[in-house]
Amino acid sequence: MKYLHTMVRVHDLEASLDFYCNKLGLTEVARKDVPAGRFTLVFLAAPGDREAQVELTYNWDEEEYSGGRNFGHLAYQVDDIYAACQRLMDAGVVINRPPRDGWMAFIKSPDGISIELLQKGKPLPVKEPWASMENTGTW
């Protein structure tokens, strides 16, 4: 048995790819347009870790997806959590839970999917401006 992917539905594929690839840093591994079913599947993975994927399901016809509390989040390990959060902030992403502890941060996808970022190895030394940065919204 082997883990393959977590699937999340997206209502704007372009905005989602901008978020997951350009901002979060995932890579597009595969894409499948299915005109007969009027949907597109895009498989994303962290660079150098193609095995564990996120599958974006984009239905061509308008659908509304509301957040469900029984879905938690996707989690990714990063080499430098401060650098990762700074890059995301610079790209206009709200850091809902800043890495005050040098260890953990949360952001959200355009569809409200929570994404957890965790520092690789030990927490980094606590430092500003992160240490005193307040939470924003939920995650």
Next chain:
Amino acid sequence: MKYLHTMVRVHDLEASLDFYCNKLGLTEVARKDVPAGRFTLVFLAAPGDREAQVELTYNWDEEEYSGGRNFGHLAYQVDDIYAACQRLMDAGVVINRPPRDGWMAFIKSPDGISIELLQKGKPLPVKEPWASMENTGTW
């Protein structure tokens, strides 16, 4: 960057572990009881694939989690999809989408989290009773 886990919230830890471990076949990799926060985290993984995990979050105080359409599913590859589904059925799990094609099946966790099972390699030859088994509910 490296994928770590997908987190899902569960309202009955015992029923969830029975489902994810005893029925689905995942293994408990780690557990963390946090009395101060009144929650327990349990990390599960497919045997032999400890890197990609599912994190169960169990809040000790009653909470209700409804299904959210923006969360899709967890997906696992299996060696024999017929054998996997038979084992699940024998354990009392409804096969919401039977593997009629020898390739893909869907079941649900006690909290309504969709779980996709995909045949490793090529689809198996189509065969009964699977080929004529109807869908049940949603997934």
